[in-house]
Amino acid sequence: DAGVTQSPTHLIKTRGQQVTLRCSPKSGHDTVSWYQQALGQGPQFIFQYYEEEERQRGNFPDRFSGHQFPNYSSELNVNALLLGDSALYLCASSSGQGMVQPQHFGDGTRLSIL
Amino acid sequence: GDSVTQMEGPVTLSEEAFLTINCTYTATGYPSLFWYVQYPGEGLQLLLKATKADDKGSNKGFEATYRKETTSFHLEKGSVQVSDSAVYFCALRRTGRRALTFGSGTRLQVQP
Numbered sequence: 001d002a003g004v005t006q007s008p009t010h011l012i013k014t015r016g017q018q019v020t021l022r023c024s025p026k027s028g029h030d031t032v033s034w035y036q037q038a039l040g041q042g043p044q045f046i047f048q049y050y051e052e053e054e055r056q057r058g059n060f061p062d063r064f065s066g067h068q069f070p071n072y073s074s075e076l077n078v079n080a081l082l083l084g085d086s087a088l089y090l091c092a093s094s095s096g097q098g099m100v101q102p103q104h105f106g107d108g109t110r111l112s113i114l
Numbered sequence: 115g116d117s118v119t120q121m122e123g124p125v126t127l128s129e130e131a132f133l134t135i136n137c138t139y140t141a142t143g144y145p146s147l148f149w150y151v152q153y154p155g156e157g158l159q160l161l162l163k164a165t166k167a168d169d170k171g172s173n174k175g176f177e178a179t180y181r182k183e184t185t186s187f188h189l190e191k192g193s194v195q196v197s198d199s200a201v202y203f204c205a206l207r208r209t210g211r212r213a214l215t216f217g218s219g220t221r222l223q224v225q226p
Binding site for chain 2: 006033055105108
């Protein structure tokens with residue numbers, strides 16, 4: 001039973017570029033959440049997708065956008081990259097819109113901005 | 115707003131020592147509480163959870179009790195192993211909300 005899978009594992013970009021990160025949820029899960037984890041900090045909630053719509057958003061600018069596909073997989077897009085966007089980006093999946101069942105996390109994508 | 119406060123690390127213990135990692139929270143209502151563990155180079159793994167006051171979550175020898183009166187959810191283990199070395203995160207999810215709110219994490223180092 002595959003868990004949450006994220007790609008790529010590592011990514012290096014320069015300021016001003018755009019990036020797309022991908023996530024496949026755990027089998028049986030229909031809800032995907034994205035978190036940003038800066039070095040030495042706890043994860044911060046970016047947004048959650050359920051039924052292909054953004055259902056809740058954290059305190060992140062519009063440069064951060066996402067998408068969920070009919071197979072429940074998801075993408076996180078970040079435009080106009082800043083040095084401060086360097087972080088580990090974690091995807092978490094769950095069922096029941098993520099409000100009852102625990103969220104299961106992938107190993108993350110390490111994004112470095114030069 | 116919601117917040118989670120954890121004790122600062124690193125916590126350094128010898129193998130077979132008793133572990134306590136303190137966690138307190140601020141949130142309206144009765145949130146669900148979680149402990150996640152992050153091993154080097156990996157994502158977060160759910161360690162245990164509790165959804166209402168006085169519930170005790172337990173897994174792999176770790177325990178935590180939901181204390182509403184002190185707004186706490188301290189993590190304990192009676193005898194730690196070198197393999198328990200990791201970063202531990204306390205988190206909450208408010209009822210009816212989708213987002214997890216995490217503490218800043220506590221690094222545990224267990225020496226043989």
